[in-house]
Amino acid sequence: MKGSRRIRGSITMAELAKKCGFSKATVSRALADDPRVKPETKELILEMAERYNYRPHAVASNLARRRTKTIGLLFPSAPRTIADPFFLEYLHGVSETLFEQGFSLLIPQLHQERVTDTIEELVAHRRVDGIILTEPRLVDERIALLKESKVPFVFLGSTVDEDVSWVDGDNRGGICQGVQALGALGHKRIAVILGEEGLVSTEKRFLGYQDGLASLGLELDWELVWPGDFTRKGGYEAVVGHLDQIQSGDVTAIMASNDLMAIGAIQALNQAGVSVPQQVSVMGFDGIEVGKYLSPPLTTVQQPVYNLGKEVAGVLLGLIAEEHGVVHRTLPVSIVNETNTIGPAVPRGAA
Amino acid sequence: MKGSRRIRGSITMAELAKKCGFSKATVSRALADDPRVKPETKELILEMAERYNYRPHAVASNLARRRTKTIGLLFPSAPRTIADPFFLEYLHGVSETLFEQGFSLLIPQLHQERVTDTIEELVAHRRVDGIILTEPRLVDERIALLKESKVPFVFLGSTVDEDVSWVDGDNRGGICQGVQALGALGHKRIAVILGEEGLVSTEKRFLGYQDGLASLGLELDWELVWPGDFTRKGGYEAVVGHLDQIQSGDVTAIMASNDLMAIGAIQALNQAGVSVPQQVSVMGFDGIEVGKYLSPPLTTVQQPVYNLGKEVAGVLLGLIAEEHGVVHRTLPVSIVNETNTIGPAVPRGAA
């Protein structure tokens, strides 16, 4: 009668051990399916655990095992946010894999200016067993910090650094394909809207654009290289800032570095009275769900967004379990809705 | 020389205590800003903590305090998913408030058929300090289970049950406003696309529709009540299934119970060669971000989605801290993009 210590909830391992007539140690082993316990014993313990509805206490277990069973997930900072549709689908994949393995997801609040502070907090407070990051930059201060911390981490998106693990869609090849598809429709003047400056993906996609032009026998013309930032607003403004080139009939196709910018671009075109795809073709990249909400649905290079999430999580778990070392994985992409927002080039004489 | 126990990472509280020349208890108190420690002592300890870069070990602390500092977040099950844009924005709000208070977010994998299993696991494994749920149903088995578990919980969306806490947008009033706006444009035949059956929100929104009709002096006509399920596909199919009413010119306006269905409806209309808003007006409800990606942007009743998330999290934290009891909070809504996808009623003689 020392007072009921547990208000409610299931039985504790010590209690279960007593009921079984074994020690905590044996119960712990049985539950962990340790080969050292006699099969009959194991069976008995498992049965009793079931009968008394025993539930392991994750926190205590984690404390004893010096782990957290939690993964930190970092989203990009402004101008892109967690509200970017791409990241929702990605999150879906990440969370699914993680939860299957019993991991929780910690989405920390980002320190506005200093991403590194967020990372330091995660590792210093030993809040997580591993970290998933996005959007590596050409020069990325996070990487040095993470390496030093010894916490396993993976990037969504390829890094410049060779000894960092990452998973990525085929940015360069995908954009190249997109440009080729436009070329196949007769387009000779294909503009590109670039992504946010400083990101590896922006760079890769631009290279893909150049590859595409080269394969079509076209020259790179800097007049057709429009800056952007991966946001819808950025795509909108890129078009607004180059309306003359469009209205003069010089540019007949636009390759946007992502869907959100393609959507913004289409809005700007519509507002300017330019019809898509009759007058100008627009191709996106990513294949986010919302592209399908448009009328007509956006023609785009589909990334396996959901699978990217699953892969990234899987790689991190492998790293944590020390099943493998550095991994670089590139997933294939493919064009979807091929005949919607792109169409044959219609020369409208600049003459 | 007993072997370095900590491979890396910061100093432990015991070590810090030794360096300070105080006991662990005092250090613990000082760090918790307990008024019982002498100011000078506190200052010294804080200084040393800073100097040696001491970081509390959250897991150990949680174990000792019998808490988890983790909140379980449940998303609706099929046909809606975590990939519903509404929930991403909502998640954004929830996570922000939670992280400000040092809570983590656990998004468990949903057991396909039995939501109750998921809940049982969350509470039985003592994985969370509280739970946030969505989409209460008219008859909701989750509620009894949660009440019995004693784990604090809050719903996004009002419940039938009076002694359950919830936060909600003004569904009924919002839809009513929407209908009135359509009425003000001369529409007399306003169809409604209902939400998923069995949900409280579906019911409330339908009531709002009826309120709106009543205020316009219109009769409820069951021919104008089209079933739906809150998905884009559902909205699309609702329109396809009633094209005759639209093409005959009988129906001139559609009030969708959410944006996703409004988007689907517009797609179906466009495909049928019916222009929006020239021939048919469409109004949504929610105000999700993607509505703004459409050309023209969707006219809709804007819910404060992000704030709903913040509020819901805030209420739950209050419940956990026992700062208050049951809370019901209704947030106001308002029409946005008023003149985009709705327009004056154009009678197109059914005669």
Add this chain to the structure above:
DNA sequence: CTGAAAGCGCTAACAA
């Protein structure tokens, strides 16, 4: 194959 005992790092009575 099983058990005893010593923690994981921190908190919280209870004393002093």
Add this chain to the structure above:
DNA sequence: TTGTTAGCGCTTTCAG
């Protein structure tokens, strides 16, 4: 004001 002493519930040597 501070220290002592027990744990929180589980894992893991180390013996047997």
